[in-house]
Amino acid sequence: MPPREEAEGAGRSLNHPKPEEIRIENVLHALSDPIRLRIVGELDDRHEDMACVAFGLPVSKSTSTHHFRVLRDAGVIRQQYHGTSRISRLRRDDLDTLFPGLLAAVLQAANRTP
């Protein structure tokens, strides 16, 4: 019986790569899209967990879900259920350990872009 898992979403836990499974090419692919860069930028700006709906993305719900999934599968964000909402946070520590300087350089570059 996993009480923590249950508290977080009644078994609806989402798959995430372990740190050693995170590949640089997948991370770069995940970041190579304006919407996904915006999501990562907002998570970085706010330094907190955010529900998907809080981003106000200019795309449909299914497209939004797709973008979050690409980020999650690549190891860029972690998502968990709080009630019926998926809450996202940057995997900043994992990324900074695996690829020092990468996230900071990408976020700086993305902020520069109009």
Add this chain to the structure above:
Amino acid sequence: MPPREEAEGAGRSLNHPKPEEIRIENVLHALSDPIRLRIVGELDDRHEDMACVAFGLPVSKSTSTHHFRVLRDAGVIRQQYHGTSRISRLRRDDLDTLFPGLLAAVLQAANRTP
């Protein structure tokens, strides 16, 4: 009459984005592939111009040409003809000016990956 152009390939010049046309999402996409990361890593290691054939890539000629084109169109490399060979070089200065720290972080990450 462009004497320089003619000396470099008799009019067969290749298109490259100007620095202000280089977009972070295109650069990240160009770098999100193991073969293209290898090309960029070798250009970085050798600090010189290289002909495509010098890379010894484990892919067909047409696939190789495709990868070089993706890198060129994104603004990651510059290519020019020397006789019948296309010679490539990293656009290190442009990338470092536009996206400080990005290329170094990606190259460091790529070297770490087995």
